[in-house]
Amino acid sequence: MAKELGIAHEFHTPDEVTRLYPLVSLKGVVGALYTPDDGHVGPAMATQSLAIGACQRGAEINCHTKVVDFAQRPGGEWDVEIDKGTIAAGVVVNATGLRSDEIAALAGNFLPLVAIQLQHLVTEAIPEVADLETELPVLGGLDGSFYLRQELDGILTGVYEEKPVFWAIDGIPPPRLWSGHFARKPGARRKKRRRCPSPRARPRLGGDQEYQPSVAPPDAPPTPKA
Numbered sequence: 681m682a683k684e685l686g687i688a689h690e691f692h693t694p695d696e697v698t699r700l701y702p703l704v705s706l707k708g709v710v711g712a713l714y715t716p717d718d719g720h721v722g723p724a725m726a727t728q729s730l731a732i733g734a735c736q737r738g739a740e741i742n743c744h745t746k747v748v749d750f751a752q753r754p755g756g757e758w759d760v761e762i763d764k765g766t767i768a769a770g771v772v773v774n775a776t777g778l779r780s781d782e783i784a785a786l787a788g789n790f791l792p793l794v795a796i797q798l799q800h801l802v803t804e805a806i807p808e809v810a811d812l813e814t815e816l817p818v819l820g821g822l823d824g825s826f827y828l829r830q831e832l833d834g835i836l837t838g839v840y841e842e843k844p845v846f847w848a849i850d851g852i853p854p855p856r857l858w859s860g861h862f863a864r865k866p867g868a869r870r871k872k873r874r875r876c877p878s879p880r881a882r883p884r885l886g887g888d889q890e891y892q893p894s895v896a897p898p899d900a901p902p903t904p905k906a
């Protein structure tokens with residue numbers, strides 16, 4: 681796939697894997713695919729950069745503004761109802777992430793999506809990671825379907841579970857903070873942290889992510905009908 685898409689990639693032997701990723705266990709590893717241009721960005725900074733770029737090209741951004749309904753005019757234009765009034769639009773781009781299906785429904789369209797709970801775990805600082813001179817590459821495993829990358833002097837890891845926890849099948853509630861798989865309540869979290877061996881895990885809240893049914897696991901609940 682990397683070849684087809686023109687993405688730089690190299691196949692490596694286990695010895696070369698150790699050079700690239702000194703902390704990895706080579707048990708069962710016969711080789712690896714390395715994509716040198718892979719990496720990560722801070723989502724907050726990436727979002728701000730895109731927003732600044734859009735404004736420099738004439739976009740107007742209205743923060744804290746909620747779309748509550750749509751009405752289409754006979755000529756095809758849209759009246760987008762927001763919590764502060766109405767905006768006329770020739771074209772509406774629905775980029776509301778987790779709520780894309782709700783927003784599509786307001787305009788009379790059906791977007792089949794399934795929300796799953798997704799979480800990641802971040803460790804405390806690990807001395808062997810802190811001692812490295814270069815940042816570890818992002819490591820993914822196809823067998824277990826996980827990703828792992830350096831986060832400051834620790835490690836961040838997340839998994840794509842075979843049996844994920846589906847969420848809000850009957851409709852997503854208003855935004856709120858929630859705790860999840862790794863720690864159910866703050867008191868329990870503190871107790872677990874005290875018992876964790878080194879390196880200690882710092883449980884992090886994750887979030888929810890929408891999957892279209894075509895990539896959702898086979899036992900995903902049926903998506904709501906249009």
Ligand SMILES: Cc1cc2nc3c(=O)[nH]c(=O)nc-3n(C[C@H](O)[C@H](O)[C@H](O)COP(=O)(O)OP(=O)(O)OC[C@H]3O[C@@H](n4cnc5c(N)ncnc54)[C@H](O)[C@@H]3O)c2cc1C
Nearest residue numbers: 745746747748775776777778779798799800886887888889
């Ligand atoms: C725990 C976790 C870890 C992840 N890790 C990675 C990763 O390592 N790499 C990666 O590539 N992806 C990762 N993802 C996925 C990635 O975060 C999402 O795919 C991405 O943020 C989706 O971007 P988006 O712009 O489509 O939607 P969002 O970022 O969800 O943006 C949607 C926007 O629409 C707004 N909105 C919603 N409803 C309304 C309304 N009625 N009116 C007005 N605005 C509205 C929301 O406020 C929000 O600002 C992760 C996701 C989770 C939950």
